Amino acid sequence: MTTTELWCDRCGDPVPAGTAHPGCASARALEPPRYCHHCRRRMKVQVLPVGWSAVCVEHGEIRG
Amino acid sequence: MPEILDQARTQVLGDGVGLDEAGVLAVLNLPDEHLPAALQLAHDVRMRWCGPEVEVEGIVSLKTGGCPEDCHFCSQSGLFTSPVRSVWLDIPSLVEAAKQTAKTGATEFCIVAAVRGPDDRLMKQMREGVAAIKAEVDIQVAASLGMLSQEQVDDLVDMGVHRYNHNLETCRSYFPNVVTTHSWEERWETLRMVRDSGMEVCCGGILGLGETVEQRAEFAAQLAELNPHEVPLNFLNPRPGTPLGDRPVVEGKDALRAIAAFRLAMPRTILRYAGGREITLGDLGTRDGLLGGINAVIVGNYLTTLGRPATADLDLLDELKMPVKALSATL
Numbered sequence: 001m002t003t004t005e006l007w008c009d010r011c012g013d014p015v016p017a018g019t020a021h022p023g024c025a026s027a028r029a030l031e032p033p034r035y036c037h038h039c040r041r042r043m044k045v046q047v048l049p050v051g052w053s054a055v056c057v058e059h060g061e062i063r064g
Numbered sequence: 065m066p067e068i069l070d071q072a073r074t075q076v077l078g079d080g081v082g083l084d085e086a087g088v089l090a091v092l093n094l095p096d097e098h099l100p101a102a103l104q105l106a107h108d109v110r111m112r113w114c115g116p117e118v119e120v121e122g123i124v125s126l127k128t129g130g131c132p133e134d135c136h137f138c139s140q141s142g143l144f145t146s147p148v149r150s151v152w153l154d155i156p157s158l159v160e161a162a163k164q165t166a167k168t169g170a171t172e173f174c175i176v177a178a179v180r181g182p183d184d185r186l187m188k189q190m191r192e193g194v195a196a197i198k199a200e201v202d203i204q205v206a207a208s209l210g211m212l213s214q215e216q217v218d219d220l221v222d223m224g225v226h227r228y229n230h231n232l233e234t235c236r237s238y239f240p241n242v243v244t245t246h247s248w249e250e251r252w253e254t255l256r257m258v259r260d261s262g263m264e265v266c267c268g269g270i271l272g273l274g275e276t277v278e279q280r281a282e283f284a285a286q287l288a289e290l291n292p293h294e295v296p297l298n299f300l301n302p303r304p305g306t307p308l309g310d311r312p313v314v315e316g317k318d319a320l321r322a323i324a325a326f327r328l329a330m331p332r333t334i335l336r337y338a339g340g341r342e343i344t345l346g347d348l349g350t351r352d353g354l355l356g357g358i359n360a361v362i363v364g365n366y367l368t369t370l371g372r373p374a375t376a377d378l379d380l381l382d383e384l385k386m387p388v389k390a391l392s393a394t395l
C-alpha cells in the first residue's frame with residue numbers, strides 16, 4: 001500500500017489520498033461504504049435502522 | 065378544476081370509492097398547475113378515511129445480498145456486479161435493531177431477507193428472532209421473506225408475525241421487463257395465501273423502473289384490486305452494477321402526482337413513503353407527500369442505503385400536527 005493512492009469506498013476506483021470522487025462523496029451521504037478504502041476489498045456491510053457497520057477481512061471493522 | 069378532480073371529490077372523498085385505472089391515469093396526466101389541487105384532495109381523502117395518525121416503521125435486513133433472483137433494480141441480487149456482499153445479522157443485533165426502532169416511537173418493525181423464498185435456516189432464524197424481540201421489545205413484527213409456501217405462511221402466523229410484505233413491484237404488463245426469474249403471478253399467489261391466513265397484507269412497488277404512465281395507472285388499479293392493508297411506495301434509487309443503475313430518478317412532480325393518484329385509487333390503505341424519497345424529492349418532498357396522501361413512513365435507514373435521521377421525520381410530523389400512531393391503537 002502506498003500513502004499517495006487509496007481506493008474510493010463507494011466505487012472502488014483509485015483516489016489520491018486526501019481526496020474523493022465528488023459524485024461518490026455526495027452519494028455517500030445516503031449510502032454506507034462498500035469497498036475498503038485501504039485495499040479495495042469488498043466489505044461485508046450491515047445497515048441497521050440506526051447506523052451501519054462494514055468489515056474488511058484485512059483492515060477490520062468501521063462503523064457509521 | 066379538472067373534471068377528474070371533481071369526480072374524485074364526489075366519489076373518493078364523499079363515498080370512499082377509489083378511482084379506477086382510467087381515473088388514476090387522468091390524475092397522473094394532470095398538468096403541473098393542477099398538482100397542488102390533486103395533492104390537497106388526496107390529503108383530504110386520507111384525513112377523512114384514515115385520519116391524521118401516521119404509522120411509523122423501521123426495517124432491517126436479516127439476510128443481505130446474494131439473492132438468486134434478478135429483479136433489475138436490486139443491489140442484492142447475486143446475479144449482478146453490485147458491490148453488496150452477502151451477510152447475515154445475528155439475533156442479538158436484530159433485537160438491538162428492534163429496540164432502536166421502538167425508541168423512535170415506531171410501532172412496526174419489519175424483518176427483511178434477500179431471498180427467493182425462505183429455507184429452513186431462515187425460518188429457524190425468524191422463529192428465534194421474533195421470539196427474542198417479542199420477549200424484550202414492545203413493537204409489532206412484520207416480515208418480508210419473498211415467496212412462501214402454505215406451510216411457511218402458517219409458521220409465520222404461529223410466530224406472531226402480524227403483517228407480511230411482498231411487493232408486486234410494478235404492473236403485470238411491465239413485470240417481465242424487470243424480473244425474469246419468477247412471475248408476477250407467483251408473487252400474487254403468495255399474497256393470496258398471506259391474505260387468507262389472516263396476516264395483514266403489505267404490497268407496493270417501485271416507480272421509475274421504465275414503466276409508462278399508463279402502466280403506473282395499471283399498477284395502481286391492480287393494487288386496488290388486491291386491496292392491501294398497506295402499500296409502500298418506493299422511487300427507484302438507481303444502484304451501481306444493476307441493469308437499472310443508469311436510469312434517471314423519477315422527477316419530483318411526477319412522484320407527487322403518483323402519490324396523489326395512488327391515494328385516490330385506495331382511500332383507506334396505509335400509504336407508506338418507503339425508499340428513494342430522499343433522492344427523488346429531497347427534504348421538502350417528505351412534507352409534500354405527507355400533505356398529499358401519505359400516512360406512513362419508514363424511519364431511519366433502509367436495507368442497503370441510508371435514510372434521513374428518524375428525528376427529522378418525527379420533528380416534521382410534530383410540526384404538521386400529525387400524531388404518530390400508537391401501539392395500543394394498532395393492536
Ligand code: SF4
Nearest residue numbers: 131133135138141178
Ligand atoms: S427477490 Fe428481493 S432481494 Fe432478490 S433480487 Fe428480487 S428484490 Fe432483490
Ligand SMILES: [Zn+2]
Nearest residue numbers: 008011021024
Ligand atoms: Zn468513487
Ligand SMILES: [Zn+2]
Nearest residue numbers: 036039056059
Ligand atoms: Zn481492507
